[in-house]
Amino acid sequence: MSLVLDRVVQIQPRVVRPLPRPTDVRVGVWHAPAVIAENHFVYKSLSNWAFNVAVGCSHACRFCYVPSAATIKQGPKLAEYGVKDPDAEWGDYVLLRPWNEQKFLASLRSAEKTPPKQLKADGNRAIIYCSTTDPYQVIRHPDSARQRELAAHARFLVRRSLELIRDQSTLNVRILTRSPLARADFDLFKSFGKRLVFGVSLPTLRNDLAKVYEPKAPAPSQRLAALRAAKEAGLHVYVALAPTYPECDEADLRATLQAVAELDPITTFHEPINIRAENVARIEAQAKVMGVRLRTEVFATRESWQDYAVSALHTVSELARELGIEKHLHLWPDKSLGSRSLADRMPNPGKYLNRLEHWWHRVSEWPK
DSSP: OOHHHHHHHHHHHHHTOOOOSSSOOSEEEOSSOOOEEEOOOSSOOSOSEEEOOEEEOTTOOTTOSHHHHHHHHTHHHHHTTTOSOTTTTTTSOEEEOOOOHHHHHHHHHHHHTSOGGGSOGGGTTEEEEOSSSOTTOOOOOSSHHHHHHHHHHHHHHHHHHHHHHHHHOOOEEEEEESOGGGGGGHHHHHTTGGGEEEEEEOSOSOHHHHHHHSTTSOOHHHHHHHHHHHHHTTOEEEEEEEEEOTTOOHHHHHHHHHHHHTTOOSOEEEEEOOOOTTHHHHHHHHHHHHTOOOOGGGGSSHHHHHHHHHHHHHHHHHHHHHHTOGGGEEEOOOGGGGOHHHHTTSSSHHHHHHHHHHHHTOOOOOOO
């Protein structure tokens, strides 16, 4: 183990010390340990399993689809940590999972032994970091000492788990982040060879626009720099233009895709914003606070959103063809875009539905 990890191991028990309840500990430690769990992605072709380091996320992305699930499944437990409304308070709570190496290894063995026939082929037999949070987020706590403890624990969770996956399994790993903090682990990523792919979510290159939709996430310019550094370091990179915003017009999408094309990513994913639970209300509230006018009228009705989503997917597809990266483009159309009512509005309904089936069953690339 590296000297950095040795230091993390020494302070890790302090991080998971029990805290009194009930109280407001929205930035702290969750009760259940971090383990590898089967995920339930539909038509994403990202992974078969997920390793999530925390409940909650400090990036506070206004469009995020995760808190709606948290409200239903974890609401009562989150209330014990001072979270009254998991959806409305998204971005204000980050509860890191404690480390239990025995339980982690048990979950790793379970994943490793899963027969390939029981796995979705589009998962590439991979574990994603992360599916409901970001593995490289900034931990913000009013007490500086506690903040350092939590940050060290978060780093330990990622590095130690990756070392065990690398050394005690044959599974693949997909890193997906919005943070340049991942650069600190490029050495570890590289040790996986073709078993690991590194990706960044990059919906736009406009820092000002991202500040409205992703108020506490690192700027797109920083993410693009991290992607370029990853490519230079010899990592296998991919990009997720996800989700793009209604304000991402053709010129904006072209600029982003041109920057992406220069990286020659193994896959470029794209998804427009989908309506989930209270995410539109969160977007509108953030815009109001910042005094920004957004095109939220596209979310007014199901039909207007469908038209927006189909148009965005079509524009990205055409631009990818123009830029010569269509071969490795992977669109993520929402399953509701396959409705018969929408298809009937298309010039060629049969062809439209066939294309949706293509994207839904596409298997994303993995290094050979």
